[in-house]
Amino acid sequence: MTSATAPLWPEGTGLPTRLWRRFTAWRRTRPFWGGLLAILAGLPILYFPYANLTLGGLTMALATTGGAGALVIGLLLIVLGITAWFQPMSRVFCGVGVTILTLISIPVSNFGGFLAGMILGLIAGGMLCAWVPLSPEDAERAEAMIAAGPPVMNHWAADTEQAPAAEAAVEQSTEPVAEQSTEPAVEQSSPQAPSAEQAGGTK
Template sequence: MLLTRWRRWRRGRPFWGGLFAVLAGAEICALPLAPLKIMLQQGVAGIPSVLMGIVMIVLGITAWFSPAQRSLAGVLTTLIATAALVLSNLGGFLIGTLLGILGGGLMFAWQPYGAQPAAASPTAEPPVSASPAAASPTSAPPQNHDPQGATP
């Protein structure tokens, strides 16, 4: 039962994108956290790395717990991962940047499952008219489902 609930929770959000973003943030954040002697030599150059890593971790967690914000989180994760390439030890020696770009892309591209179409039975189908002119001019246009609630 617990495994079923975990799978349902994981499939209802951009889990893998968020996980890659959290891993990228941890990679970018952890490299500047060296021993104190090295940190003193590095100076304030490690502060942007730590901040970018923390922001990427927060964006990954945001995608998990607020899937409606996945597009913004994905774009920001990709931008921060790209900026980390220049500002943070080659983006965690390229590992953090690549994980961040992958995670941001997965978050942005993820779509929730839509409503499953009802199975059409032969008895439930309305009769088909022979001519297109016989169709009612007041029939409503087909409705498109948008998970974010936008209306056309």
């Protein structure tokens, strides 16, 4: 089971539930998490070279000669993440681009945003390259599940309703076995009485 074929949240009549179901259906057809991590990786790379740290009356600037390069790398990472969302077929290009830009940010942008952007960028690049769309059969099944929207709670309710019936069936199946196991013991004990009488008559 994949995230695209997993059961959806139970249906509801409220607007938040309908919006969440539409967002879930949209998210399952594209490398959502890889694009999100690429966007998050671009934020620290873009921020730290232009950030000022104030300690009391002392202001520390982290800007370096690579400030313009950090700006370009951060913006490109954000653009590639958004592109992977809206153009899933370009996922490999976006993944390779995110990985290369993340490695370039190590010497250019304060070790890739103090390792935060570097780690997120490398993970995002791997996820974007590894993501594959569903096969036509799985896509049709996912669309049918999204259109039908089977409530998960109904399956749980059906299981709870079937549980007492299954227990009753098990009890009924065990009772004849117990009766059959006791009856042969009584029948075998009854022929022993004439054997004692015959022994007394022979005396």
